[in-house]
Amino acid sequence: MSQNATVATRPVKIIRVGTLRYESLAVLILLCAAMSFLSPYFLGLHNILNIFLATSVIGILAIGSTFVICMAAIDLSVGSLLAVSAVCGALMVKPLHLPWPMVIVVTLAAGGLFGLANGFLVTHGRIPSFIVTLGMLGIARGLAFILAGGRAIYDMPAPIVWLGQGRVLGVPVPMIAFLAVAVIGHFVLQHTRFGKYTLVVGDNVMAARVTGLRVGRHVTKVFALSGAIAGLAGLLQMGRLNAADPATGIFFELNAITAAIIGGTNLFGGEGSILGTVIGALIMGVILNGLNLLAVQAFYQQVAIGAVLIIAVWLDRLRAGAQEA
């Protein structure tokens, strides 16, 4: 009997790495042009830095989400992980009085551990990631409130505050962190085995298994990464607010996923671009900032972001359809 008869018959798609949704870049440029026309305050350097500052935390979460979504999974818990990691870190100084580097270590570690828990439940529990992370969203948020005693833990050590409010040559530190995470994330996704495996698992998990890839182990690693990135976001948010606030980060996961999708990451896995995610996050940031400058009510901002998401994906469907025709 021929050995080939047992090979899976489903064809393996060619993984399109580095797909930047050019439409999104065009949308960003158009939005910036429109906003600078509508408001004289928009195009100043200070305001542009302000946009990046406001976008940094969600942008970093979005980069973590890009990896998870490329793997055809989803992490709905990142907003809550942000809060609970920050609270865990803050407890190191209030009331434990440990040196400030412990805050950084514990915040990142807490995020990673929660992410690891997500990963284990998905792989060993065989529970869909949507369900696991939905549950973790509630668990982590509740734990954040419990550990913090129901209110924000205020007054962080100066180096932590610097992470959120400091500037290097006038550039806000969270913006530098966001861009650094983007560069590293891009490199990892496009040019390392870790990134390639992530895309392969998302594109065709059966083929990945057949090639000998330890899928379960890789899935766990990616969720741990997403959690650690949420911890990093929590650290920056803690600096920005000078407090570990258990109530912060609500709905951030939805914004992070929206940014990734607008940027070109395929919700069903297999393709994604960090640059696209950065553009997606900036589109949302520009809309929010511009409408705030124009004093437009928050409701319209929500409508605008939802509409941009649908339009961005629709444009992509059109382009994919045209290519296949």
Next chain:
Amino acid sequence: MTACLRRGMLAALLLGTLSTAAWAQPKTVGVLLKNVSNPFWDAAAQGAKDGAKAAGVNVYVLSSQSDADVGPQLDICNTMLERKTDALVVAAVNPTGLLPCLAQATKRGIPILDIDSNLVQDIAEKAGVNVANSIGSDNRQAGAQGAKYMAGKIQKGKVLLLEGAPGTLTAIDRAAGFKDELPKVAPGLHIVASLTGNWERDKAANVTNDVLTANPDLAAIFASNDQMGLGAVEAARAAGRSDLIIVSVDGIPDAVAAIKEGRLAASVAQLPYLFGYRGVETAAGLLAGKTYHPWKLVIPLVVLDKAVLEKGTDPMLKYVR
């Protein structure tokens, strides 16, 4: 006319036009509120706009969506400093979250007004923020008034206390005011549960339902705001307990309607319309060089119940929006 006099008149004219040119630029007051879907803040926004008209300043009003998450409000605050803002009137989500942005405002000499007592003066000063004045009602007083009214209606029984969003100063103060006053005015009333309804109707309705199930003989409910009070009213009616005495705080239009229909016993009206109005009025005054004492400018509370509303003679009623 001598050349000297002519030159003098020319100089005076020039000086006059220059100074009027400076004064002709109306100042812009930026108002930052929270939880845009709560009618309380709607009334404050309306008051702010009317106050601006009366004081002759420009105003723009921005609100964050949530009154629990201060992060987005901080982003909006930063953006307000990117445009022309001569004074800031803020209703902060919590006492500490906006301080980084407000410190920037203080550095630029922008006067800051706190409405609804969300900022604590010494915490703010430590962070380099100069809050010129705080305009609000005494939230502890509001809780105490609620307790006094309830004691006037019922002296013995079980009470449910619905608290606001955890960690916010308003929630803490209203609950504390109620808890401290209740044993003094009605030692027979005791609080069987003090749970958060997060300022929301649906959350409060669920909590009320559950507490009613555990305590079928519940006698009264104190809700820290009208939204929660109205949620509790619906839950009570659905459970067949329209006899429950429910007292809340804020004085929003829906609460006024519920009181007139006899479903809500009373609401301690905070007159949020006046918060906004006085906030902008005070900001305009500060920009014109006035100072206001004391630091805390108190807006009086009005306890609204069916009798007060039907009589309609209380002068503060015109501020109930």
